[in-house]
Amino acid sequence: MLRRGQTPAALLFLAPFLITTAIFFFYAFGRAIYYSFTDFNLFNDPRLIGVKPYADVLGDPSFRRALANSLVFAVITTTLQTVGALLMAVALNTRIRGMGFFRSAWYMPSITSSVVITLIFLWLFQRRGVANYLITQWQAFQPLILTFLGVLIAAQVAQVLWERSRRLPAGWLDPALAATSALLAVAVTAALAWTGVVTAREVPPFDYQYFADRWISVGGLRVLSVPMLVVIIQNTFTTIPTLMLFFLAGLQNIPGALYEAADIDGATPWQKLTRVTVPMLRPVTFYVITVGLIGTMQMFDQVAVIGSAAPGDTLITLAYYVYSNTFKAGAAPVNMASAGAIILALIILVMVAAQRRFFPSEAP
Numbered sequence: 001m002l003r004r005g006q007t008p009a010a011l012l013f014l015a016p017f018l019i020t021t022a023i024f025f026f027y028a029f030g031r032a033i034y035y036s037f038t039d040f041n042l043f044n045d046p047r048l049i050g051v052k053p054y055a056d057v058l059g060d061p062s063f064r065r066a067l068a069n070s071l072v073f074a075v076i077t078t079t080l081q082t083v084g085a086l087l088m089a090v091a092l093n094t095r096i097r098g099m100g101f102f103r104s105a106w107y108m109p110s111i112t113s114s115v116v117i118t119l120i121f122l123w124l125f126q127r128r129g130v131a132n133y134l135i136t137q138w139q140a141f142q143p144l145i146l147t148f149l150g151v152l153i154a155a156q157v158a159q160v161l162w163e164r165s166r167r168l169p170a171g172w173l174d175p176a177l178a179a180t181s182a183l184l185a186v187a188v189t190a191a192l193a194w195t196g197v198v199t200a201r202e203v204p205p206f207d208y209q210y211f212a213d214r215w216i217s218v219g220g221l222r223v224l225s226v227p228m229l230v231v232i233i234q235n236t237f238t239t240i241p242t243l244m245l246f247f248l249a250g251l252q253n254i255p256g257a258l259y260e261a262a263d264i265d266g267a268t269p270w271q272k273l274t275r276v277t278v279p280m281l282r283p284v285t286f287y288v289i290t291v292g293l294i295g296t297m298q299m300f301d302q303v304a305v306i307g308s309a310a311p312g313d314t315l316i317t318l319a320y321y322v323y324s325n326t327f328k329a330g331a332a333p334v335n336m337a338s339a340g341a342i343i344l345a346l347i348i349l350v351m352v353a354a355q356r357r358f359f360p361s362e363a364p
Contacts, residue, residue: 029345036338041331053335054343063340065313066321070297070344072224073317074351077232077239078292084240085288089247090277103248110241118305121234125210135206143198148189155181211310225314231302239295243288250284251277286359290352297348318344 011018036053038046057063092103109117124130138145159177163170170177192198214226254277262272278285300319316324318340325337 032338032341034338035335036342038335040334040338042334043331049335053333053339056333057336057339057343060336062313062316063318063321066316066318066340067347069225069228069316070299070318073228073232073235073299074293074296076224077235077296078289080232080236081239081243081292082285082288084236085243086247086278086281086285088240088244089251090273092244093248093251106244107241109238112238114238114301115305117234117238118302121230122211122306122309125230127207127209128205131210132206132208135208136203139201139203139206141200144189144193144200147192147198148185151185151188152181155184211306211314213311213314215314225310227306227310227314231299231306231315234302235296235299239292243292246284246288247281250281254280286355289355289359293351293355294348297344297351318347 035046037048037050038053039049040046088106092099092106156172156177159181160170160172160174163177189198210230211227215222216224216226216229258276258280259272262276267275298319299317300323303315303317303320304323306315322337322340322344325333325340
């Protein structure tokens, strides 16, 4: 509680934040609401025309495509980045030598510019990029790779069954047995390749255009475009390290006694993850999902950087729809852009409210 004489000082220190919020949030939001009911196009005096801009926006095929792309992108990306961040935090919460280095290395994608990473992904997924090159190599060396995997699995199964027949404890993923199986698989594959029994094949270069008008359809309905799938992979790759920090901080606050009790009860690592870690991280998970939904629904920079490299309808999102209508050459339909922005804000509010209603944030 502030004491007498402290209020002016507090307001003075808070003034930059309050002024910035008032100008760039409340004033801008109010102007957007006002323009969404006018015929404003940047060059005329605004005139109230009612809900016509909203009707025009909802009847615009580009807006409906942008809405579908944004919702699909938000659901898939938020799911992937939440699960990936949790698993990465659990893996980096172990006490092994050099863990500080691994934590720093995994966090590197988050401090790299999204524009730079987008350009790198454009290079990776171009027709002569790394993705097509790796698929070509997979097709060429598929006989050798399958031989290695087959021998590896057979050797591992044989060793585990042999150990268990001797009444010795042996798991299917036992590291020592796996190392022996891998060495045996390498030796057998090398021998077969040297004798010419199994060799690499001659295949033409894999030629797939990722930034083309290609779609993943369900029942004849276009659900997800291939260019958007590339953006999902990129966005998941760059956001997981940031969200991982929240889970890592949450893991530090889980009492070790819970894991000790689980060990005494004979719980497996999977049971400790699902019965202890996940329930205790519910408040953090709620925050991560909320931040993820808001960020993905406002995704803009990747689409702007890719630009005309992919057909417009395959990548357009609500944020990019608002931008393209606001800064369109000539008389820009700012009223439609404002209506689109208001609809985007309402969708985010509804999603967050539904999440608070059906997924409580309190830990048990």
